[in-house]
Amino acid sequence: MLGKFYGLGVGPGDPKLLTLKAAEVLKFVPVVAVPKSRADRDSVALDIARNHLSPGAEILELNLPMTSDPVVLEMAWQAGAERIFDKLQAGSSVAFLTIGDPSLYSTYQYVLEKLKGIAPEVEVETVPGITSFAACAARVSEPLASGDEPLLVLPAVDEKLGEYLEQFPNLVLMKVSRDMERIMAEMSAHGRQALFVSRCGSPQEAVVRDLSSLAGEKVDYLSLILVGPKGE
């Protein structure tokens, strides 16, 4: 009998932000799949979940490189799905860990699609997780958005940022580390204030309200910026 496949959101960093459901699944699941982007970097998702794993759990490291090359990505997702399927076929359930929430910008969705291609009959359960932006807003006890105001979540900064800053009162800018100079320039050009948070809920957490103080600094890749009416 095939094992069951779980996609588990483990939240952004604080192990206490795991859901009861995710902790429950981790307690019994024999195989935990963790995406690994570089050989020299530990899996953040695994660090968050570590204390909840069953003692004998097997860690299945999936090599999922951070690249924009579609051929390399497709191959990595397919290879990951095949390794997961091997375990499922052996009767073991597998939990795929994802930082934050598995429905938002997660490799989980791509691997899941490949897995469904291999074996459409696999039973799948996705467990939502606390998003990084909800945790950051909670960290400072400020709203992401209130009343009838829209919230725009941007996973990457493109040429439309200026337009969006004029159009929307509340924005979340994710994965900002490579675009800090440009973001700072746009914020200042459009008169918007922002809150910068990196590694929210982890021992390395940093919260910065004056973006200009980050000029020239190297910024952690798990960083985001909240733009809201409160800062203005």
Next chain:
Amino acid sequence: MLGKFYGLGVGPGDPKLLTLKAAEVLKFVPVVAVPKSRADRDSVALDIARNHLSPGAEILELNLPMTSDPVVLEMAWQAGAERIFDKLQAGSSVAFLTIGDPSLYSTYQYVLEKLKGIAPEVEVETVPGITSFAACAARVSEPLASGDEPLLVLPAVDEKLGEYLEQFPNLVLMKVSRDMERIMAEMSAHGRQALFVSRCGSPQEAVVRDLSSLAGEKVDYLSLILVGPKGE
């Protein structure tokens, strides 16, 4: 000594989607504040959290009517904050429960602002929660947004919906119950497919992929619609 004030997200409905942190706070906090919008309607947030309360916990029902009258609202938030402050002043910590996440469209933020006005020295901790849209996407194991695509969250439908449907690949429409006819018309006019979910994770859950089947139906007030590229 003043008690501590907690804002707790309890997620959208399934009690297992509480975070470990929220469950931990509920276990020791002597007073639990719950917003109540109508005398004849039970608090959904309290229902979700009920099994985690300490046996002797006091339930502080705050009358927070669903109205758009700013004077009535301001008075209700102020009165709620004053009742909470009475408990804090007596040395009891208070947890304010909120469905979903306390940073997104929650009354918690307004009550917190009033409380800070009464007693800026109160210690506050906000615990993030699973958002309804993350739970709904997980329910069907589909992404809310992928790659570099933005996600637009709309708490209310206004005249810009059509424009947004053209502009963005992924949208979340919250609190849709009063605007279903209009939303169905716009979806059809802009050739977008959508997923309707009400009471996600609760025994009353409903998932509907063909919006037209809801024509003329009464829709639960805890309903949302996910619009994404997958449906097209």
